Amino acid sequence: MTALTQFERLESDGIWRETSTSDPIEVTVSFGKATLVLNDRNEQPLTHWSLPAVTRLNPGHRPALFTPAPETDETLEIEDDLMVDAIETVRKALTKSAPRQSRLRSVVTLSLIGVFVAAAALWGPGAFRRQTLSVVPDSKRTEIGATILGHYQRLTGPTCRNPIGTVPLAKLKTRLMGRDTKGQIVVVQSLPQGATVLPGGIVLIDRALIEQLDDPAIAAGFIIAAIAGRDSHDPLADVLSDAGLNTTVQLFTTGDIPNDVLGDYARSIQEISLTPAKPSELVTAFDNAKIPLAPYAAIRDPDGAMFGDVASDTTTSVLTDSEWVRLQGICASY
Structure with missing residues (x-):
């Protein structure tokens, strides 16, 4: 997650369209935890995009055009070269690290799930839910x-x-x-x-x-x-x-x-x-x-x-x- 940490305070302007026929909305683009965060001019969040799923629609061209998933016509247009390069860098880092970590993460996650399902069965779903709520930042x-x-x-x-x-x-x-x-x-x-x-x-x-x-x-x-x-x-x-x-x-x-x-x-x-x-x-x-x-x-x-x-x-x-x-x-x- 080093690449994401490097750019975590980076922001830029962008043009967001919810659909191909929607009016363009000026947004502020910033990085969240493995997400791309889009806020309107009043700093109200409009949407979060999962960075590993973000797709570049026009590689090599400016302004860059991104979409949160291939099957949607929601788009984000960014002219800022630094932000465009940062998004590409983080996406590549996330994608590159995923294969190496996936097997170990799967084993650890499955083990943890087994432990916590057993705990939930012992405590009861309500108690386990309360414990979970108490640790969410x-x-x-x-x-x-x-x-x-x-x-x-x-x-x-x-x-x-x-x-x-x-x-x-x-x-x-x-x-x-x-x-x-x-x-x-x-x-x-x-x-x-x-x-x-x-x-x-x-x-x-x-x-x-x-x-x-x-x-x-x-x-x-x-x-x-x-x-x-x-x-x-x-x-x-x-x-x-x-x-x-x-x-x-x-x-x-x-x-x-x-x-x-x-x-x-x-x-x-x-x-x-x-x-x-x-x-x-x-x-x-x-x-x-x-x-x-x-x-x-x-x-x-x-x-x-x-x-x-x-x-x-x-x-x-x-x-x-x-x-x-x-x-x-x-x-x-x-």
């Missing part, structure tokens, strides 16, 4: 969440990124999650449950909560509720529970989850019910964030079964009126 969680988001965008459409709304969205993230908290808020085209959290602290919120409501406290409330649910229930646990024991063993032993598993999970997101925090935890979360509970409760708990009678409370404003209007334009075409 934040960087891996972010990579998993970003990959799921990439699959989800292919199903529902691109995330909303109109520049008019990105600044107030960033302010909303700071307001609700803290300035130094990892993660981000992403406005998606469709999300029936309103908001949910992916691994890595990636919060998805339905564009309808932004566009169709006059009170930013409602959208903020859905985000706070989703984050509170994450704090009481690890989103990565849902991925592993949905995928089964084999995926948990693979994550524990290799640090990876198969791309098709993450794609399957992305397809199920719209059907997943929220895992809500307890009402008392929600009240505490709203209080800590200084977000009024009444607007959220009016939609989620109109009969008062969860919260009882919630008086309109006075708290710090979520966004100014002008910021909220700009945020409501984040899904507009540009």
